[in-house]
Amino acid sequence: MxxxxxxxxxxxxxxxxxxxxxxxxxxxxxxxxxxxxxxxxxxxxxxxxxxxxxxxxxxxxxxxxxxxxxxxxxxxxxxxxxxxxxxxxxxxxHEHAIAEYVMTALLLRHVPIPEADRRLRQGDWSYWAGRPTGLRTELGGSTIGLLGFGHIGKAIAERAKAFGMRVSVANRSPVAAGPLVDKAYRLNDLAAFMASADVIVVSLPLLPETAGLVGRAALAAMRPDALIVNVGRGPVIDEAALYEALDSRRIGGAIIDTWYRYPTAEEPGPAPGHLAFQDLGNIVMTPHMSGWTxxxxxxxxxxxxxxxxxxxxxxxxxxxx
Incomplete structure (x- = not known):
């Protein structure tokens, strides 16, 4: 052949x-x-x-x-x-690599090893046990919401459970509660799902019915300190709605790996969005790398x-x- x-x-x-x-x-x-x-x-x-x-x-x-x-x-x-x-x-x-990316990104918010290393090199012992400045939160005390429960969602759920997290799921097809899922929602109950977790991870594919699914109403339903992570396709989250939610600090932050603009032969190094996400302080941006191992x-x-x-x-x- x-x-x-x-x-x-x-x-x-x-x-x-x-x-x-x-x-x-x-x-x-x-x-x-x-x-x-x-x-x-x-x-x-x-x-x-x-x-x-x-x-x-x-x-x-x-x-x-x-x-x-x-x-x-x-x-x-x-x-x-x-x-x-x-x-x-x-x-x-790619689901194993993406699950590791998600858990690493979340762990770094609770266990700030790079920041502690940087400070200690400067003689700053702020994170020393016994000091109130060093108190941290724990990943295992939070709830993760998985928008999409295919290969990626299941791999993330397995690792989240290993850390003791609660898992809620919203999916296009029905998902039953079980060892990996504490509570399941259908997509027509998206607002309740978005309000159910401290972290929302989007892993849905881009289809006509998923484009812009996470819009202003869905983001407004999130907890004020909640984090949204996108490892699916950029346009599943409405770009303008995401920027507004971050710029106004309506949500706690974002970790975005999949985007709205990508390099082309004519423009090999574009900004990843049509809006200035790079100027926001409450977003972690990576260049669609989560599954690339x-x-x-x-x-x-x-x-x-x-x-x-x-x-x-x-x-x-x-x-x-």
Missing amino acids: KIVFHGDNARNFRDGFEAMLAGAHDIVELSDALAGEGERDHFRTADVIVGIRLDASMPRPERLRLYHAPSAGTDMIDRSLLPAGAALCNCFG TGTIRRRMQTIADNIRRLAQGEPFMNRA
């Missing part, structure tokens, strides 16, 4: 890929712009494409049998351009290789999107 890795993102999953495959295949790397000699023809004649974007500016992949996103999101892939019979699959494997790469490569094997052997695919 001809297997095409399209673009810089897909090439992250290229090194060592042959070792995961059975049999010999023609593997081709293509640029994002498909501007090199013969690249558009390779794209057109691929049996498998690994990539994150398919739109009308690209050649129609006439022989395609499998389009495999090396990511969970497929919102940049126009399904109408897939030939009849071609499968669209995605990858997970060597473990994520390895697990996703294996998923792609397994699905190519399934294609060759006529078996059902995993992770049909």
Whole structure:
């Protein structure tokens, strides 16, 4: 089969890929712009494409049998351009890394090790046990609200429970209370869910029904000192509503990893929002890094290789999107 890795993102999953495959295949790397000699023809004649974007500016992949996103999101892939019979699959494997990111970000708010280190180097013993200036809060005494209870939400819940946290969940499909969930809500009861926790973690995918779901009303329902974390997709939280809630200090703060603007060839270093989040003092900003680990790469490569094997052997695919 001809297997095409399209673009810089897909090439992250290229090194060592042959070792995961059975049999010999023609593997081709293509640029994002498909501007090199013969690249558009390779794209057109691929049996498998690994990539994150398919739109009308690209050649129609006439022989395609499998389009495999090396990511969970497929919102940049126009399904109408897939030939009849071609499968669209995605990858997970990032939930462990994202859960570690979330717990690290929360722990640092309760256990300020970098700040204590900085002060002690200057002879400042403010955090010394026995001094009132050193008293800290504990993560285990708080409630975490998980907006979305898929792979990411479940991985976070497991770790939150290990710290003794209470867990509330709001999800598109019903979730029953159990060992990982103390209280569950439906999305039509979003205000009550938003009020239920000290930390709200958004991990929903971006779909027509989730875009702007967390708007002014939802943010207004949060506890005044509560924190919101976004590791799903930026536009699930309305940008203007989030900025206003932070700027007015209506909520306690935010940790945002997924954004409203991203680098492009024309603008490689943009601000991540249309509004000046970088000027706010109650937000921690990271550049969509929460799931990006060597473990994520390895697990996703294996998923792609397994699905190519399934294609060759006529078996059902995993992770049909």
